Every structure is written in structure tokens, then in C-alpha cells.
Amino acid sequence: MKKNKQLSAFLIGLALLFASVIPAHAEELDKLTGKKFAQLARGGVLYDNWFEELGVKVDKTHPSYPSAGKEKGSVTWRCKECHGWDYKGKSGAYSSGSHYTGIVGIRAYANQAPEEVMKILKNDTHSFGSMIPEDSLEALALFVAYGQTDMDLYIDRASKKSIGDPVNGGRIFLATCIKCHNEDGKAINFKDEKNPEYLGTVAKKNPWETLHNIRWGHPGSQMISLLFLGLKEQLDVLAFCQTLPEK
Ligand code: HEC
Numbered sequence: 289m290k291k292n293k294q295l296s297a298f299l300i301g302l303a304l305l306f307a308s309v310i311p312a313h314a315e316e317l318d319k320l321t322g323k324k325f326a327q328l329a330r331g332g333v334l335y336d337n338w339f340e341e342l343g344v345k346v347d348k349t350h351p352s353y354p355s356a357g358k359e360k361g362s363v364t365w366r367c368k369e370c371h372g373w374d375y376k377g378k379s380g381a382y383s384s385g386s387h388y389t390g391i392v393g394i395r396a397y398a399n400q401a402p403e404e405v406m407k408i409l410k411n412d413t414h415s416f417g418s419m420i421p422e423d424s425l426e427a428l429a430l431f432v433a434y435g436q437t438d439m440d441l442y443i444d445r446a447s448k449k450s451i452g453d454p455v456n457g458g459r460i461f462l463a464t465c466i467k468c469h470n471e472d473g474k475a476i477n478f479k480d481e482k483n484p485e486y487l488g489t490v491a492k493k494n495p496w497e498t499l500h501n502i503r504w505g506h507p508g509s510q511m512i513s514l515l516f517l518g519l520k521e522q523l524d525v526l527a528f529c530q531t532l533p534e535k
């Protein structure tokens with residue numbers, strides 16, 4: 289009997305720990321079923337690179353991209369370029385460096401009505417209304433409202449380490465990701481022959497981008513999304529990727 293009590297105390301403890309890792313808006317996410325869930329899943333990929341996913345050509349620099357910024361051309365049309373991989377803009381990982389724009393993040397619109405986000409995407413700053421079809425704008429709005437997470441809770445800003453468990457992450461990685469990335473994460477080189485960057489390199493250098501890709505997949509590719517898993521498992525996969533070789 290005593291053992292049973294200890295066990296249930298342990299299980300409650302575990303549940304509480306787990307609950308503290310999962311943000312409140314996960315409940316909203318859970319409410320989305322069928323078509324809405326599919327649309328949300330697409331929203332995350334569109335946030336990464338909507339024009340690649342939609343096959344739209346953009347070349348000039350976005351009119352709202354600040355002249356002080358160091359980027360130019362099509363990349364300045366990606367949501368992540370102005371608002372960051374951690375969705376925190378100037379208060380996040382893009383608070384300095386070549387991607388600094390001084391633009392706010394999108395965190396304030398987490399859990400807000402997707403309709404309000406739609407209005408922002410069509411405003412004069414963004415002018416996406418004429419470029420992105422209505423259903424894709426809706427997908428983006430669902431992502432902003434219910435898909436984003438506060439990454440600082442799970443990835444240490446200074447060490448860039450995921451709080452996830454690499455052992456459990458390995459089980460998921462070795463059953464899914466290796467099909468394309470290989471066991472060592474080196475099947476795809478994300479940079480060039482001279483300075484190769486593999487999954488291990490990227491996961492350590494930019495864990496925020498890697499977590500986004502784990503959750504949503506990669507635009508313009510066959511890469512799967514792990515959105516059907518909980519955030520905890522996604523963080524475990526990130527932790528495993530951070531153990532992969534960089535060279
Ligand atoms: C070229 C830079 C740029 C790009 C690209 C961009 N935005 Fe913005 N965004 C801004 C600026 C500047 C603001 C600040 C307020 C304004 O004028 O709308 C903003 C504000 C926002 C806000 C409101 C944030 C707040 O707290 O007021 C949301 C939500 C948002 N953008 C979502 C997106 C999404 C989704 C995408 C991609 C489809 C995107 N943005 C692409 C520049 C950009």
C-alpha cells in the first residue's frame with residue numbers, strides 16, 4: 289500500500305512537472321480539429337517562408353524592412369526575418385547581429401483572435417492581402433494565435449541548450465528523421481561544400497529555428513511536421529539534435 293502511495297505521489301509530481309512545461313495555449317491548439325488543425329500546421333511553414341511554400345516570386349526588399357537592417361531582397365519578406373525564429377523580434381535572439389531590425393515580436397498576439405491577426409497582415413505595413421490567398425492568411429493567423437510558443441522557457445538564451453531529454457528525443461529521431469537526415473544528421477548539408485552545416489551544427493547554432501522546423505516541417509520540402517506530438521517530445525528531439533556531430 290505504502291508503495292502505491294509513493295507511486296501516486298510520484299506520478300502527480302511528474303504530471304505537475306509536465307504541466308509546467310506545456311503552455312496554456314496548448315489547450316486552444318488541442319481544440320482545433322480537422323481542417324482547422326491542418327490549416328494551423330500549414331501556418332507554421334508559411335511563417336518560415338510563405339513565398340517558397342506558395343511558389344510566389346518576390347525580389348525587391350520589403351518596403352517595411354528598415355534601412356538600417358543588413359538583409360535585402362526576398363528574404364526580407366519572410367515573417368521570421370522581421371519577427372524572429374523565437375517570435376520575439378527585437379527582444380529575442382535577433383536583438384543584435386546581422387538579423388537585427390528593431391521590429392517587435394508577435395508574442396502579444398498569442399491567444400488573440402485570429403481575425404485580429406488577419407487585419408494586421410493586410411495593413412499598410414505588411415500589405416500581404418494582395419499577395420497571399422485568404423486561406424493562407426487564415427493559416428498564418430492561426431499560427432500566430434495558437435501555434436507559437438515562448439521559446440525562452442525551454443531553450444536557454446545564453447547556452448542555447450534545450451531542456452529536453454536527448455534519450456527520448458533519440459527514439460523519435462531514429463524512427464523518423466533518419467530517413468532523410470541519416471543517423472548522424474549529415475545526409476543533408478545546409479550550407480556549402482567549403483563550410484558544411486549539418487543538423488548538429490544548426491541545432492547548436494540556431495536552436496530556435498531548429499525547434500520551429502521540428503514543429504512545423506521545412507517549406508518547399510517533403511519534411512514531416514512533429515506537431516502531432518507534445519511540446520515536450522519536440523524539445524526532446526531538439527536536445528537529441530544538439531548531440532549530433534557539427535563537422
Ligand atoms: C519587413 C518586415 C516585416 C515582415 C516581413 C513581417 N512583418 Fe509583421 N510587423 C512588422 C512591423 C514593422 C510591425 C509593427 C507594427 C505595424 O506597423 O504593423 C509588425 C507587426 C506584426 C504583428 C503585431 C505585433 C504587435 O505586437 O503589435 C503581427 C502579429 C505580425 N506583424 C505578424 C506577421 C506575420 C505573420 C508575418 C509574415 C506573414 C509578418 N508579420 C511579416 C514588420 C514585418
Ligand code: HEC
Nearest residue numbers: 464465467468476478490498501502506509510511512514
Ligand atoms: C522526407 C525527408 C525528411 C524528413 C523525414 C525530415 N527532414 Fe528535415 N529536412 C528535409 C529537407 C529536404 C530539408 C531542407 C533542405 C534544404 O532545403 O536546405 C530539411 C531541413 C531540416 C532543417 C532545417 C535546417 C536549416 O538550417 O535549414 C531541420 C532543423 C531539420 N530538417 C530537422 C529534421 C528533424 C529533427 C526531423 C525529424 C523529426 C526531420 N528533419 C525529418 C527533409 C526531411
